[in-house]
Amino acid sequence: MDHTGFRDFVLARQQALMRTAYLLTGDPHLAEDLLQTVLVKVAGKWGRLAKDGNPEAYTRRALVNQYISWRRRHRPEVPSARPPDHVPDRAAYHDDTALDRIVLGQALAKLAPRQRAVIVLRFWEDLTEAQTADLLRCSVGTVKSQTHHALARLRVVAPELAHLLNEPVLQEAAR
Amino acid sequence: MTGLREALRDLADQAPTADLADLAEVAVTGHRRRRLGVTVLGAALAVTTLAAVAVLQGVRGAEGAETAESADRRQRTPEPDPLPERGAGPVSFAYLRECDFDGETRERDCSKTGWRVVTAAGRVYSVPGAMARTADHGSVPLAISRDGRKIAYYSREAGAHVVRDLGSGAVTTSPVRIPEKRIGRPGGTLTLSDDGRHLAFDPREGSKEPGLLIDVTNGKTVQLHRKYEPVAIKDGIVSLVRYVKTDLWLMPVTGGGKPVRFPGAYIGFSELAPDGRTVAAVLHKDYLRAGPRLLTLLDTKTGKVVRKVALRASGWARGAFVQVVRWQSATEVVIDVGKGPELYSADLRTGRTKKIVTRGPTSQMATLPGQPSSG
Numbered sequence: 001m002d003h004t005g006f007r008d009f010v011l012a013r014q015q016a017l018m019r020t021a022y023l024l025t026g027d028p029h030l031a032e033d034l035l036q037t038v039l040v041k042v043a044g045k046w047g048r049l050a051k052d053g054n055p056e057a058y059t060r061r062a063l064v065n066q067y068i069s070w071r072r073r074h075r076p077e078v079p080s081a082r083p084p085d086h087v088p089d090r091a092a093y094h095d096d097t098a099l100d101r102i103v104l105g106q107a108l109a110k111l112a113p114r115q116r117a118v119i120v121l122r123f124w125e126d127l128t129e130a131q132t133a134d135l136l137r138c139s140v141g142t143v144k145s146q147t148h149h150a151l152a153r154l155r156v157v158a159p160e161l162a163h164l165l166n167e168p169v170l171q172e173a174a175r
Numbered sequence: 176m177t178g179l180r181e182a183l184r185d186l187a188d189q190a191p192t193a194d195l196a197d198l199a200e201v202a203v204t205g206h207r208r209r210r211l212g213v214t215v216l217g218a219a220l221a222v223t224t225l226a227a228v229a230v231l232q233g234v235r236g237a238e239g240a241e242t243a244e245s246a247d248r249r250q251r252t253p254e255p256d257p258l259p260e261r262g263a264g265p266v267s268f269a270y271l272r273e274c275d276f277d278g279e280t281r282e283r284d285c286s287k288t289g290w291r292v293v294t295a296a297g298r299v300y301s302v303p304g305a306m307a308r309t310a311d312h313g314s315v316p317l318a319i320s321r322d323g324r325k326i327a328y329y330s331r332e333a334g335a336h337v338v339r340d341l342g343s344g345a346v347t348t349s350p351v352r353i354p355e356k357r358i359g360r361p362g363g364t365l366t367l368s369d370d371g372r373h374l375a376f377d378p379r380e381g382s383k384e385p386g387l388l389i390d391v392t393n394g395k396t397v398q399l400h401r402k403y404e405p406v407a408i409k410d411g412i413v414s415l416v417r418y419v420k421t422d423l424w425l426m427p428v429t430g431g432g433k434p435v436r437f438p439g440a441y442i443g444f445s446e447l448a449p450d451g452r453t454v455a456a457v458l459h460k461d462y463l464r465a466g467p468r469l470l471t472l473l474d475t476k477t478g479k480v481v482r483k484v485a486l487r488a489s490g491w492a493r494g495a496f497v498q499v500v501r502w503q504s505a506t507e508v509v510i511d512v513g514k515g516p517e518l519y520s521a522d523l524r525t526g527r528t529k530k531i532v533t534r535g536p537t538s539q540m541a542t543l544p545g546q547p548s549s550g
Contacts, residue, residue: 007199014193022190023183032191036495037466039195044463100178101185108186124183164178 006046009055010039017059023120024067026109034070038062060125061135064117071113100164107158115150122147123170255291258300261344265323266292269548270541271307271314290317292326306331306358313359314549318367318374321409321446321501321545325371327391329358338371338391349374350394351387366547368408373428375405375413375547388413388428397430406547407446414454416444423454425475435478441471445499445508446545452476455484455499455508455523467497467512472523486510486521488528500543511543 014035021031021038042049042059049055108116114136121132122143129147133140155165269292290302305328306315317328327338336349357363357378366375377386377399386399388408399405403415403424415424417434421441424434441456448454454473461469461483468491472481486497491512500509506523509531519528542548 010195010199014195015190018193019187019190023187028189028191032193033495035193036195039199040463040466043199097182097185100182101189104179104182105186120183123177123179124187126180161182164182167177167179170177170179 005050006043013056013059017063020060020120020125021063021067023108023124024063024117026105030070034063034067038066057135064121064135068113068117100161103158103160104164107154107161110157111150111153115146115153118143118146119150119154254287255299255301257303258292258339258341259344261342263292263300263341264294264296264298266319266326266341266544267295267323268293268541268543269302269317269319269326271317285312290328292317292319295323302326302328304328304330304332304337306355309355309359313363315359316363316365316548317542318365318548319542319544319546320367320371321369323544325367327365327367327371327374329353329365331355336365336374336376336389336391338367338374340371347371347391349389349391351389351396364405364547364549366405366408367545368428369410369545373408373413375399375408377404377547390428397426397428399426400424403434406444407545409446409545410451412447414444414446418442421456423473423475435475437473437478438480441473443496443498446501447475448502449505453481455502457497462496467491467495470497470499470508470510470521470523484521484523485526486528487526488512488519501545 018031018035021035022028025031025034038059041062042055045058046055049058108119111119117136118132121127121135122129127135129140129143133143136143151165151170154161158165269290272288272291285308289307290305291299292302293299302317305317305326307317308314315329317326319326324342325338325340327336329335330337330348333348334352334355336351336353338347338349339345340347353376360379363379364375364377366377368374372390372392374389374391375386376389378384383401385401386403386405388397388399388405390396399413399415400417403417403422405413406416407414408428411428413426413428415426415434416422417424419440421437421439422434423437423444424432425447426432437456440459442459442462443457445455452475454475455470456473457467457469458471461471468486468488470484470486472484473479474481495512498511500511500518502508503520508521508523510519510521510528512519517530520531521528
């Protein structure tokens with residue numbers, strides 16, 4: 001095993017991967033758990049990944065799959081990951097950006113796991129539909145429909161994010 | 176950039192700071208660096224690694240490890256009193272205070288960095304005289320005796336290690352002077368014996384540079400085999416581990432003894448059990464397969480596996496480490512699974528675990544009593 005290679009990979013990409021893990025889980029502790037769990041798996045396959053594959057792509061796929069697997073098993077989430085019952089009062093926030101962030105975090109928590117994964121992959125990771133389909137091992141059509149349903153669901157559960165969700169580029173992506 | 180992507184970016188900025196150097200170390204070498212908690216600054220790989228991260232990551236370099244919010248919070252926290260000359264209670268843990276980071280100017284202020292000790296009663300003290308950082312930002316370890324009543328650290332003024340009795344205030348300076356250039360190097364560790372008399376100083380864990388066992392009362396030294404690393408000093412016995420093979424050498428503090436070999440690669444060795452014969456460790460394969468849920472009890476006389484203990488717990492990360500901090504009794508151990516500030520007791524007969532200690536609010540590098548400190 002190329003010890004240096006794995007170590008360098010972790011040190012170089014850990015924060016970027018942590019950000020993705022956090023967007024998927026919505027909770028700092030779960031994000032740490034998720035990333036640690038996945039990296040242990042990656043370490044076990046590092047020899048092959050370093051030689052033949054794309055370690056980062058594999059790691060991202062493993063992150064998403066592990067996250068979906070946890071959600072399927074109804075892994076209990078810590079309270080901070082659960083959205084509060086009330087919608088934050090926009091007037092109470094001087095900073096619209098902060099309010100968007102909070103509302104978006106709550107809204108993402110109400111999506112099905114694959115819908116949430118699609119949102120993160122398409123609009124955070126900037127993956128194409130084909131790349132997302134490859135990563136999720138599904139068809140491009142499925143990615144399109146998941147994206148459509150995810151955005152529609154976000155509009156329902158967080159109408160205050162309309163200014164983010166109704167941009168033309170998103171309308172196009174959801175077709 | 177779409178507004179949604181910007182909002183996602185703002186959300187992603189709330190992600191915790193990743194410090195998975197330990198995980199990488201275990202995964203690739205089966206060898207755990209003895210550090211608890213989460214921090215980037217001051218990691219053993221600090222200088223070289225942070226430079227690499229800053230260049231390669233291109234997202235958040237070393238300076239991005241701490242948010243402006245946390246820096247602000249820290250600035251509002253009053254500085255602790257220095258350790259009183261005598262009468263301080265036993266220490267539960269120690270941690271290295273991070274440098275302050277200005278989120279606007281992106282500048283780091285390390286003027287307030289230093290070791291802090293937290294007593295069992297919850298009082299926090301700074302440790303004047305304990306060197307915390309070298310000129311090139313290497314972190315310098317501070318070790319705690321098993322009972323928490325003595326601490327050991329390197330004194331720049333003395334050019335040597337000192338052992339301080341927190342109750343009586345007695346300070347014993349090691350007659351063995353060690354040049355500062357050997358201190359605070361990546362991978363350096365310091366271990367203090369349960370009676371505070373012996374120090375195991377390893378200038379660079381895992382390297383071929385030999386460590387030194389020092390009797391601070393008379394300056395006698397025993398050179399440690401360069402392939403072995405100290406994990407505990409208890410009851411006059413130094414536990415030395417040669418990873419990968421795996422060999423455990425229970426060496427009397429006066430020298431001697433011989434190693435025993437275990438079948439397989441083990442990590443996370445405990446001190447000797449009260450029976451003076453058993454140790455707990457984690458088989459590297461078990462760790463990769465089951466995470467922090469399988470301990471192995473090993474017989475140090477025969478090198479054979481006594482039995483495995485499946486730990487029963489929920490909410491532990493699969494990728495977390497399990498480290499036996501100490502044996503409470505013949506059937507109970509205290510373990511650390513890297514779950515923030517929490518420690519657990521584990522019943523070795525049933526595998527049941529129970530949260531027993533919260534080290535405190537800090538998530539910074541911490542040293543526990545009886546454990547090697549790597550700064």
